Amino acid sequence: MDLDTFHTMWEMSAPGSPSEHCFLRMTQEEYHREERPQPDVHGLMPDYKEQPREVWPTSAVHGISFTTVTVDTPVYLEYMMDRFINNGGSVIRGTIQHIDQLVEGGEYAVNKEGGGPVPPDAIIVCTGLGARTLGGVEDKDVYPVRGQTVLLRAPWIKFPRPRPEITRDILERVFDLCPELVPPEIRAVREPNVDDLLPIIIEEGCGFRPTRKGGIRIDGEQRGSVAIVHNYGHGGYGYISSWGSATRALAVLERLLEK
Secondary structure, X not given: OHHHHHHHHHHHOOOOOOOHHHEEEEEEEEEEOOOOOOOOHHHHOOOOEEOOHHHOOOOOXXXXXXXXXXXXXXXXXXXXXXXXXXXXXXXXXXXXXXXXXXXXXXXXXXXXOOOOOOOOOEEEEOOXXXXXXXXXXXXXXXXXXXXXXXXXXXXXXXXXXXXXXXXXXXXXXXXXXXXXXOOHXXXXXXXXXXXXXXXXXXXXXXXXXXXXXXXXXXEEEEEOOEEEEXXXXXXXXXXXHHHHHHHHHHHHHHHHHHX
């Protein structure tokens, strides 16, 4: 699923592509403090190779490099929305308590300006954490996983409330692998330490990732004349698995519509 997504994004990032500006093709180096499971899925990436031991950071036990793409997510999301609209899509925002409101009334359930209730041909349920509480779905296997990131201002290197102890843990692990994140003017006069990263923190991000026991749910059901496809539970891998899971969800939808 992730590899399918990569192949799609690789095509979208091709020079001259209308979506090229959403991506940056780059060589990624990764150093790990624990051995990678084998076979390593990264071995399927372009230009994959294991890094020689002499370039590993002191605490690393494994090092690899490969060519990949990085996504400018705000630009990418704007591009995808424009693509959707230009292909005849429309966006209607509203709130429902039960999926049957859409099954029975279609967009009229959230937009009373229409001509009255008209059942849709299909509904794709991509409600993330909402799948746990949405009436008619109520998937109790969905649960939130805390995710936290730290953004540093380090231009010399190319590549709910945050908890200070997690920020510290992130910084210590990153510093252990890449002490070059410390500004060069500090490294020029003394041995750097993790506290040197604190002044260059731009922000700390924290949120809930919609994870699901048993993994992503991609399946379908029929309610009356309406085909319903469930596609949620991606956890922290939403972008990575997006095109692959969408392709599988589309296949489920096509099978339902053929019946």
